[in-house]
Structure formats: structure tokens, C-alpha cells
Amino acid sequence: MSITSIPKTGLWTDYSTSKYALVCSSLAGFWLASLAGVWLALNIKYIKDIIASFAINIYLLLNAPGSHQDDSQTETTNLISGQIPAPLADEKREMARLFKFAPGVRDLLSKIFWDHHISWYIRWRLSIFTLAVLAAAMAIVVGGIYSAKLTTDGPALLESEDCGIWLFNEEKHTEEQALRAGVVDLEKETRAASYAKNCYREASTFDAAECDFFYHRAIPFEAPIHSQNCPFSSDVCTNDTTITFSTLLLDSSYIGINSPAPPRFRKRTTCTPLSMDERFIRNVTQNGTTRFYYYYGTRPEHDPPADYTYETAGDPYDKLVPAYDVFAYTTTSTNRKSYWNPIPELGHPKDSTLTIIFISSLGILYKGRSVDPLFPADEEVMLPGHKQPLFRNSDPRARPFACIDEMHLCLADGINCWPLYGKSPDDVNPNNLLFPPEFWLMYGSFLKTNTFYTIIKRLGRAFLAQELVSDYQSQALANDHWEVEMDNFFATSLARSQYDAWSIASAEDQVHQDKDGYFRASNDSEVGNLCGIYKFRPTSGYVSVSFWPFLVVCLTTPFFFGLSRQAWGWTRIKQEWKEWLQALRSFDLGEAMGFALREEPASGQSTRPQSHQSPAAGSSTDTEAQIPALNPPAGPSTTNAGLFSTQPTEQSAEDFSSVINAPGTGVGSDHSRPPESRASSARQYGTITAPEIEASSSTAEEEIIWEPLVIDILIYWSARLIGWILQSIGWIFWAVFWVPAEGIPRAYNAVVARLRQLWNGDGRITT
Known part of the structure; x- marks a missing residue:
């Protein structure tokens, strides 16, 4: 019975984790993850610009006018307040240029290790800046690697147009239909047992796609509780050994239900070996054959009615079949017709299921002695050619044990609960509560999950001990092996609920309707739509993309791009817009059109306001009147306007705004040269090196201006x-x-x- 399901593509919310995911094909997921990595790599340039801005801002803060007022006065201290010594100013200008225009980490490292013209003052500060840029680049690379984890194999919602609960009609069916229904149940029981064996064991190394199909690999349950208290009358139990398995109050997401208010369930199973004294087991010998009758209840529906529960004949060891012979009966505490009515000593809690199981070992020899209550091996047997003795069960009677199954289904509040093995919740609903579709999906998932439905179709094959038998011999069993079997039964019943939830959501049994004796037990008008609320993990062909992390990755580039933009341009545009509005208010259409259609300034001109320009360090009021702060003299400008040019360039938005020449007391400064000649001799950044700046006779102490980001x-x-x-x-x-x-x-x-x-x-x- 194959488990192939198609997920619903698109956006959906996993209510268990509150995660928003995008389900798409594996190919689309691959491209999305790849594009996310490339998109993330684009941030390196913008982060580098931001780090450079931080470096320049820190430099400006530490060397602002007035920040050196408390320094001790030396003979080299400038006499004018706020003036920075020319050699130090040259180093700071060179450092600012490197921060701004170094293309990448490789160029920065080249400056640090191989450019011997820069001083150690610049070198160690440049090293810190380079490490910061390198750390940002490495973070982007790591982020690109982790972007591949944006896609995972599920979970996803199951795509199904028709969902529901289909049951076999026990009252109206043909013998052939009953046979086919038995085969269907056998397949369901077998796949649940296989899943429990491979996926419920903590130490299991089995790692197949089967274990990754369900939303949760396994439904957790508590460690078994051992007790000497008999769950029935004290004289009906043997060995004073009882074992109980139970789950906590779990939400239905463990069986794959996706709901903001998931209903809950709690399961409990208690098992114990039964007494085998003469009150319960009697034997009759006729014609040399001994028959054993087991009086643990009556069978009123048997033909003819029987006052006993089970019977065996002869010694099972004499049968040449190395297997376990198993038979089981079940009943409920409701008034529904039961095939078996247990004796009063086997009374069990109301609204629970009681299952009695008889097991006999047929012709099996064990390699070790065991006193297990269900799998004893007490009689020694020596076979020809064997040096070590083997052991067998000397008691011809079948070994009985009983299990009580309790199952409670609750609403999301965990307070309003109903027993599964009793009346329908619709029949016992004094508060007239509304049951959501998720509740009915959970209800149908646990209908066949008690101990009886765990073994009834497989019988002897349901026991792990059967897998240890080969060629009439079995591996030695522990003295408490029966507890291992009970643990396996409980895990199998939980695995069955996982499969049945998928079966209802995928309409697996719809193909058996009518022709195979199945009928639809769920009505959409009564239980609601059961489709679109089951989640699982697709095994292949589809992936789930984490939506919010993917969105964050997509927004990082425009985010860092916006933060790394220069704010000066925005301020200038805002100022021009205000001037245009003022012209409109004055009804001067010509002036308004002049602002609106204003061309870019010609070479040698500037659109920046001059009223806010600070004077250069060391300049006086007289020099301010003679030399403008930003605008160069009228006339044609050179084509090499660059770092020391006072005009705005057309290179890029990333260009250093300007470094203004002003007369000062720097070493080698030429006061006789007019501003025009100094402006025309400015060169582009790419042709100016640190030695040229330090040795140039035209280099005076400049003011460093940094346009903020x-x-x-x-x-x-x-x-x-x-x-x-x-x-x-x-x-x-x-x-x-x-x-x-x-x-x-x-x-x-x-x-x-x-x-x-x-x-x-x-x-x-x-x-």
C-alpha cells in the first residue's frame, strides 16, 4: 500500500510553529535559494560604504575644532585655535581618501602591506577598517551558505479534494467483501507495525524516507510503569506484574492535524498476564486427546453458544510448525453486541476496551532458558549433533494475558473530553458544544488503534518473538520479554493512528465504497470539511521555503542600499522643490519654469548653498572675503576635477564631496599662487598618491567635508x-x-x- 501524496503549493501557515512557508517544486526552491545567495552578496558594497562612513565620522568627531583645546601646548602647536598641524592634516586627508575610494579588501590589504609611502598612523587605522570590511564580507558569505537552508523537505498541507471516513459495513456484506476488507485491514496493520519497528525506536539506525513522511516522526509516550497491583480482581492476575503505557495530553498536530486550536488526545494501555489455575483453565481427555477449556468469559454469539472463551487440544510442541498460535477477543463496556462477555473478575473501567489474547508456541526450541510468563522455556532438550542443550515450553496450555485500552479525545481547552470507546461525542454533549472538523478527523484516526486491532489480522506475526525464529529454533528470550512485546503493541497502535489520519485526509478508502462493502461514515454537513487541515512532509519533488527569512534576505539589499545613500542629494532636491513652489506662489511663471527646467550646472559651477560652508582651518576673515568656500572662479574648468576640485563631479553618488583649498601655514604652501591656479592644478584621485600630497608645494591645510549617509x-x-x-x-x-x-x-x-x-x-x- 503506497504512500504517495501531493502537497498543496503556495503560502500556508504551520500553526504548530507559527511559521509562514511557501511550498513549491524542488526546481523552483533551488532557484529561489540560489537567487537569495546572490542577492545577499550584493550587500557587500553597501556595507563597505556604511563602514567607511562610520570611520570618517569617528575621525571627524575625534578631530573636530575644539577637541584639542585641552592638549598640552608645545612649540609645534598652532597659534590659531582649532587649527590642525599640516603634516597630521595631510595624513588624515589621505586616510579619508583611502576609506572612501578603496574598491575592496584586496586593495586595502595592498595599501597596508605594500604601500610604504603611507605612515603607520594611517596603516594601523586602515587595518582596523579593513578587518571590519572583511568581517562584514565573511558574514555575507556565511549568510549565503545558510541561504541554502531556506528550503527544507516540508512540511506542507495535503492536496485533496475529497476527504472523509469510510468504514466496512459489518451488517450488510458478502463473504467475498468481508475477505477483501480483511486483506485491506491486514495491509494497514502491517504497515503500522513496520513503521513502529523502524521509526519508534530511539536507538534505531533505520533512516528511510518512510520515517520522514509524517509531520512528527513518532508520537511520544511515557516510560512504562511497572506495578504489582492487578487492574482486575487480585486473584485473576499472575506473577503480580502489570505494565502500563500512556501518553500525555497531546495536541493533534502529532498525527498531522494543522489547526490554530488543535484538539487533544490521551491514550493509556494496561496489560497483565492472567492466572492459569483450575478455576480458569480446565482439561478433558477423550480418546487419548487432552482438550483445554479457558473460562474467562462466555461467547453468546458462537454457534452454538459457549460458556467458555477458548479451547486448545493436545501439546502444541508436537505440531511441526515453528510459529506462535495466537487468538484474541475484545469487548467494550457499552451496550453494543459483543462476541465475548468477560467474567466479572475481568471487570474494567467504563468506556474502555478489554482485549484477551491467548498465545501458544508450536514446535519451537529456544537457545536459552526463560521464565517469561508468556514465552517460557523451562524443559531441556538435547538434539543429536548439538553440544549445547536447547529448551522448550513444557506446558501445553496457551498463555493468556489481557489489556485494557483507554482513549480520551478533548477539545483544544483540554477540559471538555469524551471517551473514544463509548458513546459518540454527539450523543454525550450536555453543553451542546460545537466540534470542529479537526476533532472529527482525530476521532476517525483513533477508531482502530486499541490492542485488538493491533494484532487481530497478523496474529502470531504481530509478535517480535516470531522474527527470532529460524528453522525451528529461536534466539533466547529474556525473562521479561513480554514487556517488550507490549511496548511494541502500544507503539504500533500509535503508528496506526498516524496512518489513519493520512488515510482520512487523502480519501484512501474511497475506492472501496459500495463495491467492497464500505460506506462513507462522515457527512460534511455534520462533521465539516476534513480537507486542507492535514500536514505532512513530502518525500520528493517539493520543498518548503521559510517565507519570513526569505523576505528578510530579499529586503537586505534595498535596506543597506538605502542606508548607504548620501543624504546631500535629497536635501538639494528638497530645496529646489521649495524654490519652485515659492515661484508658483509669486505667480512668476517664467521663474517657476526656470527652476523646473533648470539644466545641470556647467563645469566649474556648483549648486550647493554657500552660506553654510565652514572656513578652512587657519584662515582669517580677510581670506574668507577673497576666496569663496565652494565656487571656483568663473571660467573654463579643467577636465581633471577630482578629489581637490571644488565643483561637483559627474562620477557617481559615491564620490568624495570635496576637499577645499584654503591658505594656511602648512609646510611648503605657496601663498603667492591665486586660488584659480590651485584649483586648476587639482588632479583626480586615481593619479594622486600619498607622497605627492605630502611633497606638493600647492598642498595647504584643507578642510575635510563629508556628506552624511x-x-x-x-x-x-x-x-x-x-x-x-x-x-x-x-x-x-x-x-x-x-x-x-x-x-x-x-x-x-x-x-x-x-x-x-x-x-x-x-x-x-x-x-
């Missing part, structure tokens, strides 16, 4: 917001507890004050 502005306003909050808290403490306002943490105030000092109206951080 979006992330810089966000950090700035976040720092101001934190400062405002702390200041408000400080004033509250002052008003309530009379704590001085100076108690506000000074670190935050210092940061905000420094940022405000570096921040000016045109949207640039400057020094």
Missing part, C-alpha cells in the same frame, strides 16, 4: 532623541526627588553636543 542622519537624530529622553528623565527626578539635573548621564550629552557641533544646516557633517 542616510544611516548617519538616522544615528544623529536617534542620539538627539535619546538625549531628549534622558534630559526629560533628569528634570523629572529633579522635580520629584530634588535630584540635580546635572545627574543626567554626561556621555550621552557629550555625544549629542559633539554631533550638534558637527551638524550644520545644509545636511553635512563638517570640520
Whole structure:
């Protein structure tokens, strides 16, 4: 009986984990994971720009005007306040250029190890910056590797158009239909037993696709409880040994039901060997044959009715079949017609199932002695040619044991519960509660999961001891082997519920309707739609993509791209828009059209406002009047405008904004050269090296201007917001507890004050 299911593709929510997933074909999942890795790699450039911005900002903060006022005065200290020594300024300008324009880690490492023209001041700071960029790159690489884990083999919802519970009609059927129904039940019972054997064992090394099909590999249950208390009358049990298996109150996701409020279940099975004294087992010998009668109840439906439960004849060891002969009966405590009515001593809890099983070993020799109550091997047998003795069961009577199965089904609250082996929940519902479709799916999944339905079709093959028999000989069994068998029965019953849940959701038994004596027991108008609520793990052909992690990966690139953009352009566009609106308000159509259709500035011109430009370090009021801060003299400009050019370039949004030349006291500066000649001799970044900057006679002390990125502005306003909050808290403490306002943490105030000092109206951080 094959287990092939098609999942429902598309987005769905796994309510057990609250995860949102996208189910698609394996090929589509492969491409999505690959594209996610490539998309993630695009972030390296933007993260590098952000780290470079941080490095420049830290440099500006540490070397802003006034930050050296407390330094001890030496003979090399500049006499003008706020002026930075020219050699140090040259190093800082070179470091700023490297931060800004180094293409990648390889170029940065080349500068650190092989460029001997840069000083150690730059070298060790550049090393820190390189490590930060390298760490970010490695993080992206690791993220790309883990992006392959965005796709997994399930889970997914089962795609099915018709779901329901189909049962065999026990009252109206032909003999042929009953035979086919028995074969169907045998297949279901066998596959559940195989699954329990291979997938429920903790130490099992079996790792087939079969164990990965269900949403949960196994339904967990508690360790067995051993007791000397008989679950029946004390004189009907033997050896004072009882074993109990049970689950906790589990939600129905363990059998694959997907629901925001899953119903719950609890299962309990108690088994014990029964007494074999003369009150319960009697023998009669006729014509040399001894027959044994087992009086554990009557069989009123037998033809003719019998006052005993079971009978055997002769010694089973004499039968030349190395197997176990097994027979079982079951009943319930309800008024439904039962084939077997147990004796009063076998009374069991209301709304539970009682199963009695008889087992005999036929012609089996064991390689070791055992006193197991169900699989005894007490009589020694020496076979010709064998040096070691073998053992057999000397008692010709069948070994009886009984199991009590209790099953409770509950709503999501875990309070309103109903027994499975009793009246239908619809019949016992005093509060008129509504049962969701998930409840009925769970109900149908446990209908045939008691001990009786675990072994009734397989009989002797249901025991693990049968697998140890080969050529009339069996491996030695432990003295408590029967407990291993009970553990296997309980696991098989749980595995059967997992398979039956899938069977209902996939309409497996629909093919048997009518012609094989099956009828549909579930009505959609009564139990609701059972489709679309079962989840499993597709074995092949489909994958599940974690939606939210995938969305985060997709958003990282636009996120870092936005943070790494220069905010200066936005400020300029906003200013032009305001000017255009002002022109409209003044009804000057020509001026408005002039702003709207304004061409890009010609070479040598600048659109940046000049009112906010800070003077260069060391300059005076007279020089400010003679040399403009941003705009070069009128006239044609050179084509090599670059790092030291005062005009905006058309290279890219990533270009360093400008480094303004101003007269100073730097070593080798030429005061006789007019600003025009100094501006025209500026060269592009790619042709200027550190030695040229230090040796150039035209290099004066420049002002470093850095256009802030979006992330810089966000950090700035976040720092101001934190400062405002702390200041408000400080004033509250002052008003309530009379704590001085100076108690506000000074670190935050210092940061905000420094940022405000570096921040000016045109949207640039400057020094």
C-alpha cells in the first residue's frame, strides 16, 4: 500500500510553529535559494560604504575644532585655535581618501602591506577598517551558505479534494467483501507495525524516507510503569506484574492535524498476564486427546453458544510448525453486541476496551532458558549433533494475558473530553458544544488503534518473538520479554493512528465504497470539511521555503542600499522643490519654469548653498572675503576635477564631496599662487598618491567635508532623541526627588553636543 501524496503549493501557515512557508517544486526552491545567495552578496558594497562612513565620522568627531583645546601646548602647536598641524592634516586627508575610494579588501590589504609611502598612523587605522570590511564580507558569505537552508523537505498541507471516513459495513456484506476488507485491514496493520519497528525506536539506525513522511516522526509516550497491583480482581492476575503505557495530553498536530486550536488526545494501555489455575483453565481427555477449556468469559454469539472463551487440544510442541498460535477477543463496556462477555473478575473501567489474547508456541526450541510468563522455556532438550542443550515450553496450555485500552479525545481547552470507546461525542454533549472538523478527523484516526486491532489480522506475526525464529529454533528470550512485546503493541497502535489520519485526509478508502462493502461514515454537513487541515512532509519533488527569512534576505539589499545613500542629494532636491513652489506662489511663471527646467550646472559651477560652508582651518576673515568656500572662479574648468576640485563631479553618488583649498601655514604652501591656479592644478584621485600630497608645494591645510549617509542622519537624530529622553528623565527626578539635573548621564550629552557641533544646516557633517 503506497504512500504517495501531493502537497498543496503556495503560502500556508504551520500553526504548530507559527511559521509562514511557501511550498513549491524542488526546481523552483533551488532557484529561489540560489537567487537569495546572490542577492545577499550584493550587500557587500553597501556595507563597505556604511563602514567607511562610520570611520570618517569617528575621525571627524575625534578631530573636530575644539577637541584639542585641552592638549598640552608645545612649540609645534598652532597659534590659531582649532587649527590642525599640516603634516597630521595631510595624513588624515589621505586616510579619508583611502576609506572612501578603496574598491575592496584586496586593495586595502595592498595599501597596508605594500604601500610604504603611507605612515603607520594611517596603516594601523586602515587595518582596523579593513578587518571590519572583511568581517562584514565573511558574514555575507556565511549568510549565503545558510541561504541554502531556506528550503527544507516540508512540511506542507495535503492536496485533496475529497476527504472523509469510510468504514466496512459489518451488517450488510458478502463473504467475498468481508475477505477483501480483511486483506485491506491486514495491509494497514502491517504497515503500522513496520513503521513502529523502524521509526519508534530511539536507538534505531533505520533512516528511510518512510520515517520522514509524517509531520512528527513518532508520537511520544511515557516510560512504562511497572506495578504489582492487578487492574482486575487480585486473584485473576499472575506473577503480580502489570505494565502500563500512556501518553500525555497531546495536541493533534502529532498525527498531522494543522489547526490554530488543535484538539487533544490521551491514550493509556494496561496489560497483565492472567492466572492459569483450575478455576480458569480446565482439561478433558477423550480418546487419548487432552482438550483445554479457558473460562474467562462466555461467547453468546458462537454457534452454538459457549460458556467458555477458548479451547486448545493436545501439546502444541508436537505440531511441526515453528510459529506462535495466537487468538484474541475484545469487548467494550457499552451496550453494543459483543462476541465475548468477560467474567466479572475481568471487570474494567467504563468506556474502555478489554482485549484477551491467548498465545501458544508450536514446535519451537529456544537457545536459552526463560521464565517469561508468556514465552517460557523451562524443559531441556538435547538434539543429536548439538553440544549445547536447547529448551522448550513444557506446558501445553496457551498463555493468556489481557489489556485494557483507554482513549480520551478533548477539545483544544483540554477540559471538555469524551471517551473514544463509548458513546459518540454527539450523543454525550450536555453543553451542546460545537466540534470542529479537526476533532472529527482525530476521532476517525483513533477508531482502530486499541490492542485488538493491533494484532487481530497478523496474529502470531504481530509478535517480535516470531522474527527470532529460524528453522525451528529461536534466539533466547529474556525473562521479561513480554514487556517488550507490549511496548511494541502500544507503539504500533500509535503508528496506526498516524496512518489513519493520512488515510482520512487523502480519501484512501474511497475506492472501496459500495463495491467492497464500505460506506462513507462522515457527512460534511455534520462533521465539516476534513480537507486542507492535514500536514505532512513530502518525500520528493517539493520543498518548503521559510517565507519570513526569505523576505528578510530579499529586503537586505534595498535596506543597506538605502542606508548607504548620501543624504546631500535629497536635501538639494528638497530645496529646489521649495524654490519652485515659492515661484508658483509669486505667480512668476517664467521663474517657476526656470527652476523646473533648470539644466545641470556647467563645469566649474556648483549648486550647493554657500552660506553654510565652514572656513578652512587657519584662515582669517580677510581670506574668507577673497576666496569663496565652494565656487571656483568663473571660467573654463579643467577636465581633471577630482578629489581637490571644488565643483561637483559627474562620477557617481559615491564620490568624495570635496576637499577645499584654503591658505594656511602648512609646510611648503605657496601663498603667492591665486586660488584659480590651485584649483586648476587639482588632479583626480586615481593619479594622486600619498607622497605627492605630502611633497606638493600647492598642498595647504584643507578642510575635510563629508556628506552624511542616510544611516548617519538616522544615528544623529536617534542620539538627539535619546538625549531628549534622558534630559526629560533628569528634570523629572529633579522635580520629584530634588535630584540635580546635572545627574543626567554626561556621555550621552557629550555625544549629542559633539554631533550638534558637527551638524550644520545644509545636511553635512563638517570640520
